[in-house]
Each structure stands twice: as structure tokens, then as C-alpha cells.
Amino acid sequence: xxxxxxxxxxxxxxxxxxxxxxxxxxxxxxxxxxxxxxxxxxxxxxxxxxxxxxxxxxxxxxxxxxxxxxxxxxxxxxxxxxxxxxxxxxxxxxxxxxxxxxxxxxxxxxxxx
Amino acid sequence: xxxxxxxxxxxxxxxxxxxxxxxxxxxxxxxxxxxxxxxxxxxxxxxxxxxxxxxxxxxxxxxxxxxxxxxxxxxxxxxxxxxxxxxxxxxxxxxxxxxxxxxxxxxxxxxxxxxx
Numbered sequence: 001x002x003x004x005x006x007x008x009x010x011x012x013x014x015x016x017x018x019x020x021x022x023x024x025x026x027x028x029x030x031x032x033x034x035x036x037x038x039x040x041x042x043x044x045x046x047x048x049x050x051x052x053x054x055x056x057x058x059x060x061x062x063x064x065x066x067x068x069x070x071x072x073x074x075x076x077x078x079x080x081x082x083x084x085x086x087x088x089x090x091x092x093x094x095x096x097x098x099x100x101x102x103x104x105x106x107x108x109x110x111x112x113x
Numbered sequence: 114x115x116x117x118x119x120x121x122x123x124x125x126x127x128x129x130x131x132x133x134x135x136x137x138x139x140x141x142x143x144x145x146x147x148x149x150x151x152x153x154x155x156x157x158x159x160x161x162x163x164x165x166x167x168x169x170x171x172x173x174x175x176x177x178x179x180x181x182x183x184x185x186x187x188x189x190x191x192x193x194x195x196x197x198x199x200x201x202x203x204x205x206x207x208x209x210x211x212x213x214x215x216x217x218x219x220x221x222x223x224x225x226x227x228x229x
Contacts, residue, residue: 044158049219050150050219052218052219055214055215093158095158100172101174102163104159106157107158
């Protein structure tokens with residue numbers, strides 16, 4: 001199984017600050033034939049179901065604010081929120097869909113100071 | 114608007130069965146793979162099973178193979194999860210998700226509690 005490791009497990013920032021969180025996979029998620037990284041980021045707000053933010057490591061879903069930026073390739077990925085807002089309070093999960101079993105990281109909990 | 118509405122959860126004793134349903138609307142159900150993803154209380158997300166758009170292929174995590182069966186009825190735009198021989202470790206909120214590579218839409222979830 002591909003193991004997804006997210007760091008930090010939690011982070012507290014003030015509104016307006018920039019935050020970055022990391023996701024590392026135990027094997028490459030880059031498929032050589034199409035040059036795509038099979039990595040997604042989800043946001044789960046308290047009491048809600050997860051919401052897809054970013055697919056293919058860096059493609060924002062429709063309606064997702066442009067302050068959410070996905071980057072990285074291979075085994076190392078980053079989610080950056082350029083200017084955190086109060087409504088970004090949530091747990092953020094990365095997920096690999098390169099191979100079954102599809103696996104998620106343990107999440108980064110974002111708290112607003 | 115894509116909507117996924119799960120039902121069928123509840124409290125069940127270990128070893129017993131339960132069947133979850135997910136009613137889909139707002140998209141052409143028969144064009145998409147579908148999946149179940151679960152989340153144990155205060156824990157992270159765990160993929161359970163996926164079914165192809167036409168039901169011809171199914172995939173399961175090892176811990177549920179032989180106990181859970183994912184199926185679909187494209188005429189009714191409904192996804193199912195038959196859960197047999199339930200264990201305490203199956204206790205979780207179960208989400209239905211459209212598996213558009215990746216999981217691009219999620220339902221609100223249904224709670225399954227396995228306890229005597």
C-alpha cells in the first residue's frame with residue numbers, strides 16, 4: 001500500500017498569514033505516460049463531509065478560491081493557503097489515487113488564532 | 114447540482130448485517146464510478162470500495178473483502194453497500210462519493226455503529 005504522510009498534524013495561524021502543509025507519499029504518484037501526479041487535497045470543515053479542493057496535485061476545482069495552491073511532484077507535495085481566512089478552519093487531507101487501495105494522509109488540522 | 118444522499122445506517126450487533134444506500138441526482142449516474150469512504154469517530158478518511166460506471170468492476174480494501182459488497186442500480190441512480198459479518202472496527206460514518214478520479218463529490222454521510 002502507498003503510505004501518505006502529512007505534516008504538521010496541526011497548525012495555528014492568524015488570519016491573513018500564509019500557511020503551508022506537506023504531504024509525502026511512499027512511492028511516486030507521477031504516471032509516466034501522461035505526466036500527471038495522482039494526488040488530491042480535500043478540506044473537511046467541522047461537522048461536514050470532505051470537499052475536493054485540488055486534483056492532479058495542482059488543479060483547483062471550480063469555485064475554490066485562488067488562495068489555495070497545490071504544488072509538488074513525484075513523492076513530495078504541498079498545499080499552500082496564501083492568506084488564511086477564518087472560514088479556512090478545517091482538517092486538510094491529501095489522497096493518492098495512483099493505485100488501490102486509495103489512501104489518505106492523517107490530515108493537517110488548521111486552527112485560526 | 115450534484116447531490117448524494119446516504120441512508121440505512123444505525124446500530125447493529127457484531128456479526129450482523131446492514132445495507133447502505135446512496136441516492137444520486139444532478140448528474141448522469143451511469144457515466145461515473147462510485148465509491149464508499151468511511152471515517153471512524155475522530156479519525157481520518159479510509160477508502161472502502163469502488164464500483165465502475167457499469168458495475169462490471171469492483172474494488173475493495175483488504176479488511177472488508179469477502180464481507181462487504183458494493184453494487185449499483187443505474188436505472189434508479191442508486192449506489193449500495195451490503196455489509197455482512199460486521200465488526201466493531203467497522204464503526205464509522207460512511208460517505209458515498211462520486212469517483213470521478215478522484216472523489217469529486219461527497220454525500221453528507223451516514224453513521225454505522227457496531228456494538229453489542
